[in-house]
Amino acid sequence: MLNRSKLFAVLLICGSVLTSSAEAKKLNVITATTDLAALAQEVGGDKIDVESIAKGYQDPHFVEAKPSFLLKLRHADLLVVVGLDLEIGWLPPLITQSGNPKIQPASSGYLDASQFAEILEKPEGPVSRAMGDVHPLGNPHYWLDPDNGRRIAKGISNRLAEMDPSDAAYFQQRFQDFDKRLTAAEQNWDAQMKTYRGRKIVTYHKSWPNFAKHFGLDVVGYIEPRPGIPPTPGHTIDLIQQMKRDNVKVIMVEPYFDLKTPNNIASATGGRVLVMLPSVGGEKEVTDYFKLFDYDIALLKKAFDETK
Amino acid sequence: MKILVFAISLFASQCVWSQDQVPASAAALSTQASAAQQSTDDKVKALEERVIALEGQLRMLQSKQQPVEPVMNAAAAAPTTQAAAAEQAQTAVANTQQPVYGGATGQAKALNPDISLIGDFLGAVGHNTVRPVPTLEMHEAELGLQAIIDPYARADVFISFGEQGVNLEEGYLTFTSLPGGIVARAGKMRAAFGKVNTLHNHVLPWTDRPLVTENLVGGEDGIDDAGISVMRAFQGPKGLYIEGTGQVFRGDSDELFKSVRREDVSTVGHLRAYKDITESTNLDIGGSYSRGHNDAGLLLPPQFQNDFVTNLYGVDATLRWKPLRRAIYHSFVGRTELIWSDRQQLPSAQHAFGMYASGDYQLARRWFVGARYDHSERSREASLVDKGGSLVLTYWPSEFAQLRAQYRFTNYAEGQNANELRLQLQFAMGAHGAHPF
Numbered sequence: 001m002l003n004r005s006k007l008f009a010v011l012l013i014c015g016s017v018l019t020s021s022a023e024a025k026k027l028n029v030i031t032a033t034t035d036l037a038a039l040a041q042e043v044g045g046d047k048i049d050v051e052s053i054a055k056g057y058q059d060p061h062f063v064e065a066k067p068s069f070l071l072k073l074r075h076a077d078l079l080v081v082v083g084l085d086l087e088i089g090w091l092p093p094l095i096t097q098s099g100n101p102k103i104q105p106a107s108s109g110y111l112d113a114s115q116f117a118e119i120l121e122k123p124e125g126p127v128s129r130a131m132g133d134v135h136p137l138g139n140p141h142y143w144l145d146p147d148n149g150r151r152i153a154k155g156i157s158n159r160l161a162e163m164d165p166s167d168a169a170y171f172q173q174r175f176q177d178f179d180k181r182l183t184a185a186e187q188n189w190d191a192q193m194k195t196y197r198g199r200k201i202v203t204y205h206k207s208w209p210n211f212a213k214h215f216g217l218d219v220v221g222y223i224e225p226r227p228g229i230p231p232t233p234g235h236t237i238d239l240i241q242q243m244k245r246d247n248v249k250v251i252m253v254e255p256y257f258d259l260k261t262p263n264n265i266a267s268a269t270g271g272r273v274l275v276m277l278p279s280v281g282g283e284k285e286v287t288d289y290f291k292l293f294d295y296d297i298a299l300l301k302k303a304f305d306e307t308k
Numbered sequence: 309m310k311i312l313v314f315a316i317s318l319f320a321s322q323c324v325w326s327q328d329q330v331p332a333s334a335a336a337l338s339t340q341a342s343a344a345q346q347s348t349d350d351k352v353k354a355l356e357e358r359v360i361a362l363e364g365q366l367r368m369l370q371s372k373q374q375p376v377e378p379v380m381n382a383a384a385a386a387p388t389t390q391a392a393a394a395e396q397a398q399t400a401v402a403n404t405q406q407p408v409y410g411g412a413t414g415q416a417k418a419l420n421p422d423i424s425l426i427g428d429f430l431g432a433v434g435h436n437t438v439r440p441v442p443t444l445e446m447h448e449a450e451l452g453l454q455a456i457i458d459p460y461a462r463a464d465v466f467i468s469f470g471e472q473g474v475n476l477e478e479g480y481l482t483f484t485s486l487p488g489g490i491v492a493r494a495g496k497m498r499a500a501f502g503k504v505n506t507l508h509n510h511v512l513p514w515t516d517r518p519l520v521t522e523n524l525v526g527g528e529d530g531i532d533d534a535g536i537s538v539m540r541a542f543q544g545p546k547g548l549y550i551e552g553t554g555q556v557f558r559g560d561s562d563e564l565f566k567s568v569r570r571e572d573v574s575t576v577g578h579l580r581a582y583k584d585i586t587e588s589t590n591l592d593i594g595g596s597y598s599r600g601h602n603d604a605g606l607l608l609p610p611q612f613q614n615d616f617v618t619n620l621y622g623v624d625a626t627l628r629w630k631p632l633r634r635a636i637y638h639s640f641v642g643r644t645e646l647i648w649s650d651r652q653q654l655p656s657a658q659h660a661f662g663m664y665a666s667g668d669y670q671l672a673r674r675w676f677v678g679a680r681y682d683h684s685e686r687s688r689e690a691s692l693v694d695k696g697g698s699l700v701l702t703y704w705p706s707e708f709a710q711l712r713a714q715y716r717f718t719n720y721a722e723g724q725n726a727n728e729l730r731l732q733l734q735f736a737m738g739a740h741g742a743h744p745f
Contacts, residue, residue, distance in 0.1 A: 057632060059636055062635055064635075066582075067541070068582065070549065071541060071543050074489050085740065088740045088742070089741075096484055096491070097539070099489035106456075116364055119364075132706075133706075138367075228706065229706055256634065
């Protein structure tokens, strides 16, 4: 009898150790980009470990498929991708070679965030590479609209809840809190940008359609003649003329593009080159999704005010 | 008069009363209107959200490449007895006798594999009598078909159409969902021997392959055979990535390996260590071994035909630099491979050594320069040594086309020198392939 009670006690201790270790286990989330990592962190809180493969100051089209990423992917419970073929040049071989069944496409640990977001610039009619490196499913830079940020966060929160039902309420609560803070921040951003609605701008790559739509900016031209094709002298001259004609003074450039052509265009048109951040982590101080918009909007406001 | 005064006062009071009332009722009305407006806005917003969600679901359905359900059903409905299997086969035959036109073509297209084609056009001027190549040559058009097969595997097939005919360059199934982090492959594939052997022509930084590949590792196709491969990655100390690969092949690879009996399989083992030195710089080191029967005994009596074996040993090192903020403009890859070949043959075994060292620097978004040094003995006659060097200039009109010029000097063992200018034009159509690392 004594033995049996001892055995029971041992089992109880083992059981409690096991449950506590199970409770302590966090979901391991890997995201393709820093923005998705920031949104996952907002809703996952301390119940997840999250890490992004690409850095915020890196062109997300051209990330190297380094073997060191394989090890991260191998231990991932959830992989969140931007989708719309943004990562097609580097992520598929990493997923295949990761040897992790959980994150293979269409598995429960693979989440394509584009399914939650409003997608713009979906090409109509026939698509060919004469249009440059076009994305047939639509523009993949969709996270730059705070409304899409909210939708993605909700999608991630729901998936986390499915994967870890015991913490479903926690993820739901975190999302509601994020939603509240985002709504307040959005009102502030919208108010700041209100006076600049309809202002014309030029961007380097087609990275900003969702941002421009949300804040009512009018993108009238691009420094790239076609997506993924570097600037050509002929196109640059045309762009300078167009900017002079339309009185466009603001040129938005992503941090991974060369500034030579944008600077030349700016000096020819009396415009201003802004190194705008398309992603969290583009600068050291931009550590979360809110600071990304704070940073970009402050830059834009200053430039608009100074180039009236 | 009294009546008039009363009427006027009544009218006036009514006017005053109505003046008092107008703003109040207007405010009430406007409150109601704004409430209605708010509720309409909310409804529109809710509808907008639903449309966005539905569009997303539609995109997912359209781009879904995995027939998860049918596969599961097929597995569940797997015939349990021979009779059932026969019956099912008959049903399948009966079904195929009634072709279905149209119908599910839209859905079926969504499940088509990713198709790509890479064209490789070569030109050469100059003098080379030892290993001449044509002036102009549509060297190959490589058709790639890639798809996810089911929740457990994907397939990659590369068929090369060249001037010598059609060749299945690679065609293999990769099992992505094995336990223990193991990635297995079965089919015909380029063996994991060193670096260059694993690379297709169109991802090489040159128009040709190094002399050591030609002399010791089976030429352009290299070790490319039907077999099975098992790979696993390990986390080493201090962020070191370690990858081990073991492969077994039938034993037929160009002039390198020749199997006479079924048990004359060839083997390849590869151990790789990778380390990120900084965010921009990394080092990749590998060791390879391969063993297989060669063709030295083919003319001998049958009992001696499989007595001759070739052992290959290789060491490779790659240093890469790519600053992340300017990744599309500047990069450097320095690489070397050292290969030793032990070939049993009559009258005596040959121990040959060969190597190359190369560097490729990206000057601008579209421009690359490179150089390569070659030195290799020949596997069948190790006393014969070929040496050479190349300078390479590459231009990318876009990510999907490439122009390359390579000046190549070769000092062949026969005592002849060859000075050549080789030109290459490559183009890619179809699905965007992954960039090799």
